[in-house]
Amino acid sequence: MQTMIVVDVSIVTIALPSIQSDLDIHQSRLGWVINAYTIGFGGLLLLAGRLGDLIGRKTVFSAGVAAFTVASALSGSAWSQEFLIATRFIQGVGAGLAYAVAMSIVITLFTEPRERGRALGLVGFAQAAGASVGIVLGGVLSHAISWHWVFYVNVPIGIVASVLAVRLIPKDSGIGLRAGLDVIGAVLATAGLMLGAYAIVIIGDHGWNSPHALAGLVSLALLGGFILRQTTARVPLVPLGFLRNRALAGGNIIHILTTGSTVPFTIMIALYFQQVAGYSPLHAAFALMPLAIASAFTSLAVYPRLASRFDSRRMLAAGLTVVASGLLLAARLPADPLYTIDILPAITLVGAGSGIVMPAVIAASMAVRDLREAGLASGVAATSGMIGDTAGIAALTTLAAAHTAALLNDGLQPVPALNDGFHLAFGTAAALAAIAVAIAFLLLRRPDARNTPAPH
Incomplete structure (x- = not known):
């Protein structure tokens, strides 16, 4: 479910032209097919995370999954732009409810270090590879079947997630609404x-x-x-002691910087493929596959082994350095690239580094001393991730577009101007990753007994 929630931010991107044509959506309103989901998703994260502590994480998660699944079915059957935008907002609300407590469920269920490392690796894969998986899946579904299936695909997954939640997630009653409503x-x-x-x-x-x-x-x-x-x-709603947790604050700042650099890169490299390299939308979707594969390998196979030997600070520094290296390579991509020589090394490095960084930053963002506040920490971490990727996409795409426009006004041809705009955005993303490395060393300390979560 975590994967599908992240995927749903990007899966619609490639299907937008088909949606626009079928529903006769004006260009000025087309972006709201994505924006409505983002607003519904981002608005409830903090409250939903705290509600998980108060009334039970399983209850909040199950409610979110149900709303997400029903809204996905309604979005797939949309007959007008107004109906689609409304159901996308509801879909975002459901996603926010489930996503906000997902990490706290993992943290409270898995307390043994190796098991927790494996579980966080899975969650990290959802975070790191979700955007690229969404673009690939959106391209395949919208071209092979129809745009309706970029929403319908959520329905069977949501049903399975609901059944598994009932059977596998232990019932928790929470600490009660009077404890923090x-x-x-x-x-x-x-x-x-x-x-x-x-x-x-x-x-x-x-x-x-x-x-x-x-x-x-x-x-x-x-x-x-x-x-x-x-x-x-x-x-x-948020105890003051929670706000003074230095490790948690550092983890969330790094989370903002990480998602603010890697998620926009995934979106913009897909645009680079089409606008500069001349790939078709489907070709561009498959060109991103190595990023998802590299991320899956490091998050699922490498991170769990490292988690039992190294603290989050070292893993974050190493992973972010790999990410920054890939972004710097992308900032030098030519206008007529050779895929295996120019593109593949850059996206592979970004994917491999992200697969280490995302589970490590989740672990740092969940550094609560009392597991009764795990839901709140999960909501805060989800909010920081949302702020990072949403603000990162808006800022970096605006930066690239402004630079491209300035070059066009100076007489540069469109393709080289677009390429230079992407270069500036990718270089800026690399700088954000480098800043995150410095913050990891400044704010994250070596683990000690005081930072060990209390027994559940």
Whole structure:
């Protein structure tokens, strides 16, 4: 389910032209097929994670899976743009509920280091390879069958996930709503995050100087009000001690920087394939396969072995260095590339590094001292990942487009101008990965007894 939730952010991308044609969607509204999902997804992550602690993680996860599955079926049968956008929003809400507690379920179920390493490797694969898997799957389904199946494919997987959740996830009643249901704080956090997600995605379409950018300022005001509320509430939604956890803060900052560099790269390298290298959409989808394969190998086979020998700080530093190396290679891709010589090394390095980084950053982001706060930590980690990839895509695509436009105005031909725009974006992503390495050494300490989670 974790994989499908991440996949669903990108699976629609390649199907958009077919959706636009069938439903007669105006170009200005086409982006909302993706944006509606992002806003619904991002707005509930923090609240859903805390609800997992209060009323039970299994309950929240199962509710999210059910909503995601039903909304996927409705999206696949959409007959109008309004209906599709509405069901995509509901799909995002369901995804947010399930995704917010998924990591806390893993952390509380698996306490033995080797088993936890294997489990986090699986979750890390969902994070690292989800975007590329989505692009490949979207290309195959939309071209071989129809765009409806980029949504219908979720239905059988959601049903299986629901059945397995009932049978395999232990029932937990939570600590009770009275232990931390701050209604005012919940409203401020949800409204702030949802408006923030809206601001990020709309700025990508209209620019930082548009009136829509005011939504970002309102979002910051709401989130500021939420933090202030937590200092005065009798029973805060987010306990103040949680906010002072240095390891957790460092893990989430690294999470933002990591997703802000790797997820935009996956989207933009697919655009590079089509706009610069001249690949067809389906060819571009399959050209990304080595990234997913490399990520699967390192997250599933390599990370579990390393997790029992090295701390998160060392694994993050090593994995991010590999990611940055791949991004720097991508920043030098020619306009007429040879796939095996120019492209393959870059995407393989990014995939291999991401397969180490994502489970390691999840482990760092879940560094709670009390497992009764695992759901909250999971929601915060999910929120940081959402902020990273959404803001990263908006910022890096805007940066590339602005640089390309400036070069075109200077008389450069379209293909070289586009290529230089991608170079700038990939180089900036490499810089973000390098900054994350420095933060890993500054904020993450060697593990000690004080950072070991309490027994469940």
